[in-house]
Amino acid sequence: MTDQAWPWPAGAATGIGSLPGTDVAEAQRVVLGELPALPHLPELPARGPGADLVGRTGGLLAELPVELYAGRWRVAPRPGRDLRRARDLMERDLDQLAEQAEEYAGPVKVQAAGPFTLAASVELPIGGRMLRDPGAVRDLTGSLAEGLRSHVAAVARRLPRASVLLQLDEPSLPTVLAGRVPTESGLGAYRAVEPETARALLRTVVEAVGVPAVVHCCAPDVPLELIRSAGAVGVALDLTLLSDFDPLGEAVDAGLGLLAGAAPTRPSPAGRAPTSAEVADRVRQVWDRLGFPRRRLAEQVVVTPACGLAGATPEYARAVLAACRDAGRRLHED
Incomplete structure (x- = not known):
């Protein structure tokens, strides 16, 4: 595949959209602070x-x-x-x-x-x-x-x-x-x-x-x-729901960007958020299974939570976004 310009910087992370709470000013402060490379407009369905x-x-x-x-x-x-x-x-x-x-x-x-x-x-x-x-x-x-x-x-x-x-x-x-x-x-x-x-x-x-x-x-x-041929530059999906890797590999090889949902939207049984190392490892495992060189990973992939975070606590949501941000940086430094 030829080199292409992506509409995000290498090593970027972002959120899917929804966050907990009803205070949009606070939600935007969190997003801008934790996701400086690719912030998003937060959605607060609890309103x-x-x-x-x-x-x-x-x-x-x-x-x-x-x-x-x-x-x-x-x-x-x-x-x-x-x-x-x-x-x-x-x-x-x-x-x-x-x-x-x-x-x-x-x-x-x-x-x-x-x-x-x-x-x-x-x-x-x-x-x-x-x-x-x-x-x-x-x-x-x-x-x-x-x-x-x-x-x-x-x-x-x-x-x-x-x-x-x-x-x-x-x-x-x-x-x-x-x-x-x-x-x-x-x-x-x-x-x-x-x-x-x-x-x-x-x-x-x-x-x-x-x-x-x-x-x-x-x-x-x-x-x-279908998504790629409709003109989208990327697809955002939950990595835990992937069962057949071949279609994803073909789409990525054809030039589709991947917003990789790698951080769980709920805490672990121990009650903790994932570390950035765990999130980065999850993305690397999928990328390696697809068979592409690591040098392409940080450019073509954006790290995200698995889905929206409206059902999380504010503390967990912030921790997950921070883990995604730092995982993106880890992948860029590989």
């Missing part, structure tokens, strides 16, 4: 509706309002209170980011749900997930693409010296492709989305935003070739 992944992304959709109904997000006839709340939370987060990172000049990562996780989560006004209607999925994808383009531009305006990296969270993508998303009755499942359709729609979003994009999928059976 309630509109701070969750689906509601947060719903607030970014262009001309497709959403609302909460019976605890679920659905397409709304017009913008309302739930949408305002989601947008206000995001605006507050971006203002806080601008205040704390005004002079930051490196890459910064922002996260949003991808089109298929949204389609499997948001309901149509008449009932049923958007996934049931291919036309609705196309409309949703177009709305998301436009909304994320505006969102990325808003981040870039607030941090004029930084470069933006977009992470699309797609935990539902494997089940969507396999036709395993259950209907409301639980007695059936929605029809599988064809890989070619999924690739085209994912590419629509990736190309629209105008910045490098990675796809995060903390599930088994991550469709690596």
